[in-house]
Amino acid sequence: MKILGIETSADDTGIALIEAEGKFGPDFRFEILANEVCSQKIHAEYGGIYPNLAKREHTQNLPLLLKKVRDVSSTVLDTADGKSNVDVIAVTVGPGLEPCLWTGIIFAQELSKKWHVPIVPVNHMEGHILISMMEEGEFAQFDLPALALLISGGHTELILMKDFRRYEYLGRTRDDAVGEAFDKVARLLGLPYPGGPHISRLAEAARNSNLEPDFKLPRPMIDSDNYDFSFSGLKTAVARELQKWQGKTLPLEVKKQIALEFEDAAAEVLVAKTLRAADEFGAHAVVLGGGVSANKHIRSELASKLETVGSKLLVCPSEYSTDNGLMIALAGYFHALKKEFADPSTLKANGTLKLPTA
Numbered sequence: 001m002k003i004l005g006i007e008t009s010a011d012d013t014g015i016a017l018i019e020a021e022g023k024f025g026p027d028f029r030f031e032i033l034a035n036e037v038c039s040q041k042i043h044a045e046y047g048g049i050y051p052n053l054a055k056r057e058h059t060q061n062l063p064l065l066l067k068k069v070r071d072v073s074s075t076v077l078d079t080a081d082g083k084s085n086v087d088v089i090a091v092t093v094g095p096g097l098e099p100c101l102w103t104g105i106i107f108a109q110e111l112s113k114k115w116h117v118p119i120v121p122v123n124h125m126e127g128h129i130l131i132s133m134m135e136e137g138e139f140a141q142f143d144l145p146a147l148a149l150l151i152s153g154g155h156t157e158l159i160l161m162k163d164f165r166r167y168e169y170l171g172r173t174r175d176d177a178v179g180e181a182f183d184k185v186a187r188l189l190g191l192p193y194p195g196g197p198h199i200s201r202l203a204e205a206a207r208n209s210n211l212e213p214d215f216k217l218p219r220p221m222i223d224s225d226n227y228d229f230s231f232s233g234l235k236t237a238v239a240r241e242l243q244k245w246q247g248k249t250l251p252l253e254v255k256k257q258i259a260l261e262f263e264d265a266a267a268e269v270l271v272a273k274t275l276r277a278a279d280e281f282g283a284h285a286v287v288l289g290g291g292v293s294a295n296k297h298i299r300s301e302l303a304s305k306l307e308t309v310g311s312k313l314l315v316c317p318s319e320y321s322t323d324n325g326l327m328i329a330l331a332g333y334f335h336a337l338k339k340e341f342a343d344p345s346t347l348k349a350n351g352t353l354k355l356p357t358a
């Protein structure tokens, strides 16, 4: 089956084409025929995403990306009689920014009509989970129950998976998502959006030169008796630390110290809570997904701590951590197998869409 995946939930426009076969499980195989992403640069100077700007950019990018997909894949997207060799169109319908989601939905509707191809609606977070469960074109070997830790610009969620594709929310952030905290701290340090990779680079430089911060940031809710998170206090604590430098130029060494201490604090909280949940629910594996899972320090801390309790970390190559059409095509395939097609005219964007619970 050939699936075209379309992603427009935030500021990355993505279109991918995959060919997949087999049921959910060890028989499953897939091949990437094309995976084109355009990360909108326009938000860099504003320190965050402006939904209406993002929407305009998606509308411009989508046809350009489709053209690229057409150029790099050998699949015939438009035959002479107006059809295509694509079997299914998968499109993100939520969660995310609704004006942005709508651009992808409308684009999918137009293609569906033109090509006479069915549409499957996809939950963005399920895309992040599924892509992290893959290892070189097939499913990674692991036993259930497993946990999913989803960390992105809009979400911080700890989820229990007792069965495949049945999710139980254990906890989530009460305020800012961890990626949002990375972005806000980056902004305080005068770094462009998205700030996560910039903070991470500074922190790594600090770690490599054994720089010791001369202050401590809090580890919010690390000992609380639940699986919720809170990251806005961490950003406030950084702002307070920076007050010392008001009216003065912030030295690079101080930026590095802040990045290091902030990244350590965020990682410690995420790792501690995930480990506690892994212990409580006997999780054999943790699926790490979402843009922040590109973070090397969080990955390596989580992997090494999980190893000590006999649990395995599943995470996708970092190039697929941030939003892309590939993860949507992948999730879409499993919906298509179950014939979960939608009437294109009834598709709706849902900014707060939840994963299906048992």
Ligand code: KG4
Residues within 6 Å of the ligand: 010, 012, 151, 152, 153, 154, 155, 178, 179, 180, 182, 183, 194, 195, 196, 197, 200, 290, 291, 292, 293, 294, 295, 296, 321, 322, 323
């Ligand atoms: O999943 P994603 O692409 O979009 C959302 O669904 O939100 O995640 C984007 C987030 C941004 O907040 C970005 O700063 C963060 O992922 N991010 C990182 C890194 N790379 C991206 N955060 C920390 N370290 C990174 N290396």
Ligand code: ZN
Residues within 6 Å of the ligand: 124, 128, 152, 153, 290, 291, 322, 323
């Ligand atoms: Zn995402």
